[in-house]
Amino acid sequence: MSTPVTAGTAVERPYEIVVGLEVHVELTTESKIFCSCPTRFGAEPNSQVCPVCLGLPGTLPVLNRRALEQAVRAALALNCRIQPVAKFDRKNYHYPDLVKGYQISQYDLPVGYEGWLEVGDPANPRRIRIRRVHLEEDTGKSLHDQAPGASVVDYNRSGIPLLEIVSEPDIRSAEEARDYLMHLRQVMLYTGVSDARMEEGSLRVDCNVSVRPRGSDVFGTITEIKNLNSFRSVVRAIEYEAQRQWEVLSAGGTLRRETRHWDERREVTVALRRKEEAHDYRYFPDPDLLPVPLPADWVEEIRASLPELPGARRRRYVLDLDLSVRDADTLVGDPGLAGYFEDLLAAGAEARAAASWVLTQVLAWLNAQGAGIDAFPVPPARLARLLRLVDEGTISMTAAKDVFEEMVRTGAEPDAVVEARGLRQISDQAALLEIVDRVLAANPQPVADYRAGRQQALGFLVGQVMKETRGRANPQLVNDLLRQRLSSDG
Amino acid sequence: MTDRPLTELGVVETAEAVRRGRLRAEEVTRAHLDRIAAVDGRIRAFLHVTGEAALARAREIDEAVRRGADPGPLAGVPVAVKDNICTRGVPTTAASRMLQGFVPPYDATVIERLNAAGAIIIGKTNLDEFAMGSSTEHSAFQVTANPWDESRVPGGSSGGSAAAVAAGEAPAALGTDTGGSIRLPAAFCGVTGLKPTYGRVSRYGAIAFASSLDQIGPFARDARDTARLLAVLAGYDQRDSTSAQEPTADYEGALTGDVRGLKIGLPAEYFGEGVDSRVAQAVREAVAVLKDAGAQVVEVSLPYTSYTLPVYHLVATAEASSNLARYDGVRYGHRTSRRVTSHGDLIARSRGEGFGPEVKLRIILGTFALSAGYYDQYYGKAQQVRRLIKDDFERVLAQVDLLATPTAPTVAFPIGERADDPMAMYMADICTTGANLAGLPALSIPCGFLDGLPVGLQLIGRPFDEATLLRAADAYQRLTDHHLRRPALAAAGAAGGGA
Secondary structure (H helix, E strand, O other): OOOOOOOOOOOOOOEEEEEEEEEEEEOOOOEOOOOOOEOOOOOOOOOOOOOOOOOOOOOOOOOOHHHHHHHHHHHHHOOOEEOOEEOOEEEEOOOOOOOOOEEEEOOOOOOEEEEEEEEOOOOOOEEEEEEEEEEEEOOOEEEEEEEOOEEEEEOOOOOOEEEEEEEOOOEOOHHHHHHHHHHHHHHHHHHOOOOOOHHHOOEEEEEEEEEEEOOOOOOOOOEEEEEEOOHHHHHHHHHHHHHHHHHHHHOOOOOOOEEEEEEOOOOEEEEEEEHHHOOOOOOEEOOOOOOEEOOHHHHHHHHHOOOOOHHHHHHHHHHHOOOOHHHHHHHHHOHHHHHHHHHHHHOOOOHHHHHHHHHHHHHHHHHHHOOOHHHOOOOHHHHHHHHHHHHOOOOOHHHHHHHHHHHHHHOOOHHHHHHHOOOOOEOOHHHHHHHHHHHHHHOHHHHHHHHOOOOHHHHHHHHHHHHHOOOOEOHHHHHHHHHHHHHHOO | OOOOOHHHOOHHHHHHHHHOOOOOHHHHHHHHHHHHHHHHHHHOOEEEEOOHHHHHHHHHHHHHHHOOOOOOOOOOOEEEEEOOEOEOOEOOOOOOHHHOOOOOOOOOHHHHHHHHOOOEEEEEEOOOHHHOOOOOOOOOOOOOOEOOEOOEOOOOOOHHHHHHHHOOOOOEEEEEEOOOOOHHHHHHHOOEEEEOOOOOEOOOOEOOOOOOOOEEEEEEOOHHHHHHHHHHHEOOOOOOOOOOOOOOOOOOOOOOOOOOOOEEEEEHHHHOOOOOHHHHHHHHHHHHHHHHOOOEEEEEOOHHHHHHHHHHHHHHHHHHHHHHHHOOOOOOOOOOOOOOOOHHHHHHHHHHHHOOHHHHHHHHHHHHHHOOOOOHHHHHHHHHHHHHHHHHHHHHHOOOOEEEEEOOOOOOOEOOOOOOOHHHHHHHHOOOHHHHHHOOOEEEEEEEEEOOEEEEEEEEEOOOOHHHHHHHHHHHHHHOOHHHOOOHHHHHHOOOOOO
């Protein structure tokens, strides 16, 4: 058979992509997981360290209960079951950025297990299973470009609490992987456990990729891709790697179980090390940390304190409020914006109109200002009032946009602006008919065109009426009146 | 205030005299520094002597007394500290080339507690490298001599601390005990040494050997001094997750001299094969003294005893292989001066040069015991048997208040005799590792002499019941004088032991 050289769409591909993701998320606790050092990002190298997180001889770890609580919170939000105890194990390996020669992690008893996350259309979602969620300490960071001929290490990151979230190999495309990551990130933001910034390394992704012929239910040989710096590189790397694997298999070759490095510049994956050569981590329970019980009532308290999660919110927006999936995604993806939208609803605004305003006018202003929703000057109740004026036909949409501009600029009440600028819409039939008749009389040609069947002539006539009224005419009413006159006077 | 040399005074005597202004901490400290200068060239107990810093600290204590303040229950008491316990600003090497030149930026919790109680850290003592050994011969720097016979080992791994107390270089010392490392040298050097219950004393700042077994404990010349030290050292520490919230007892107040009704168990397994019959006899005679004083003595059995040594070596080496992984030459400690080609090469060469043979042996054994495919067979199995050993002790200690056994199967052996025979060396621990595996408190006191060398009596108690151990030991010492004998070395510089 011929080998496809370029990646086709999912439909044309003769193979299926199978992906499992390992995501590391840094928890936003005030202090590190086993000592009291601060966790601020971007501090002077090696300024946020102490004997414990430097692993000096004789030091001992003491668990930060807040990190454990955050881990349980995240695991619950990912629909996981929670272990009755938190047990920590040592993962033994040598690396210059690993201060103790082992990483404190969780091996056989991850704090959360058997969870799931829904992706895709809320009306017909796909459920990606989550195998485990476990808590561990982050390592320092090796820097290879700071000093000529030498590597240096910044240990500020050493001991930052880290959550590892491992999915089952349930993901079937690069787009779905991105979708999963987007949803996962939102869960972290909504639960407040992490700022999940891929560019700062507080969310890191490793992809396990394999391919198999369409229709097969046998898993292929997996390669693990590391060094993914953005959602985009995740998508590109999966696409590339799947195609590479398929080409090897199609040419009669065999794949090796290995770790591959994503070369961001060349957009290719490069073999890093064979999995067979991988470390034997010699996990064993950390004798310095006694298992910590996680009482069921404590877990339930955390569960009860969870906010509405992004999955539920998306479902509600699409299924109950009839928003488009796209609009729902945009809103849910920005908790601040979604919060403002919720406030509009609470103030009585109609959902679709509210969503439309938030995602066009409000968002445009924020983007222009480069500001967040916190800086938006119009309180939700006031914007809801403006929407009501449009809904009731008091002002036109065009007028409403002008009022909005002024509200943003001056902080004025919408009613005051409408009155001051005389924007109240003319919905008085008699008054409008007078203008309609004047416009018809002044434009015999378009009238003739319309009667000859050219519908677009109507638009011109509506425009003329609007012009006469300086935009204050109720456009629906103008339409109705024009049609009525043009057909009756035929 | 006394006709005896200051180096003959005990902890309680010294502290009370300093507190009352009858003795100056400075003169006590100077006397011990002089003693160290006089005898340590032969004993080689110290790796580092704090000297001027100790004197300056002593003057602070004296100044406090002059102001009318109470410097604490260890006022002016010089304490020698095993060199695997971190001391801020004072080199801490674990007797390893790997940590030569390492100066911790922090104090271990026990050092903070000693300082707060008015003690004076007089120096750091020799040990088997990373506390791995039973003779102190595995130190990377020097071999410590037994003050009773300088051709013999002081026991290990806290040999420097035990020898320092026996030789009058310090009235008290700290050691660590993972498989007998306080009790064995206490027995060989004829002093009192206590390994507290696991969790009784904070491990923060003790360079880890085997985390689930390590405990810091005191050496002194009698049970009363030991009780005073324990009261200062014991207690919960939030920096050590394995330290216990269990309240401490009034250890000195428990020393009533009364052992009537106390039930002492003699486990048959500790008096049989591998134990010198004369040692066993000395221990039986010591128990008879307590019996005459009103204690009840019963024979008991600990059937899993024969498994303690193999289980101990699996658990201890496995944990050690991980605990010692941090010494990689990257951040502190020994780094190879050879040209290296990679991170891995740097780490491998630094470790290859920095660790001695016994440490390497144990790292290799422990790494093997934890490796994929062997974990269940070795480390996993060892943990299961450890549980059975613990159950054994629990069952027996439900019937008796404490157990009496030999501390070591022999008296101190000659330097060099076992240095190249790990199995022979490990046999020295057959009586002591059980208490570590079960987490129980145990102490050793001198209970006689064979050929001029001290014999150790070990008492093992219930968890957190150090008070009963100390009460029995104190009662025994009120009735006997083995603990008052000093090695000839000491006699040379002293006017003869007081009574």
